[in-house]
Amino acid sequence: MNNLDQQAVVMSFFAPFIDVIVDRVSERVLSATAKREPRFYSRKETADLLHVTLPTLARLTKDGLIVAKRVGSRILYEADAIDEAVKKQVVFKYRRG
Template sequence: MSEPYILFPVPLSELKTLIHDAVSECLAATSASRTGDSPDGLISREEAADLLHISYQTLAKRTQSGEFVAYRVGSRVLYKRTELIAALIPTNRYTVPGNKRGPKPKLRAAA
């Protein structure tokens, strides 16, 4: 504190505006980081599991198998949102790898 501070009265309405603007900027920055809209597109394990609608255990198994790529930043494990979405492959729900079975047959109405 090498320079002295000069305090002067500020009108209450101006003070409210300053506080409102500062809080709005902080909230915008916080919500952007929570929704994964960060510039590098990295999201946490929790957000990745929610995005893919899978459990943490399934996410960990698929990461170990190489299906998903994880990035470690310090003690945090992060995923790139674009890579997770690109790793998803559309598939027929009722086909099994190696099995040429088609769609599930329709049920017949009871007689």
């Protein structure tokens, strides 16, 4: 048997195993990078997470420190941004003015 025939035999033997490995890796990559539905917090939930009052949250939103989205008559805050602020322990102090 020459070298090319040996390689063909080895490849035909390992081909099913390689296919299984490729399938599993691609499933994991696709599930990790799949677009997830964005989560939102209500005004009350956001105020509780940030340890501020509702008027302070309204001021923070008005000043552009926190981005809000209006859905119908509701004001919602993107969970990823709020969670990041909580993780960084951002302090929103009351300012007199």
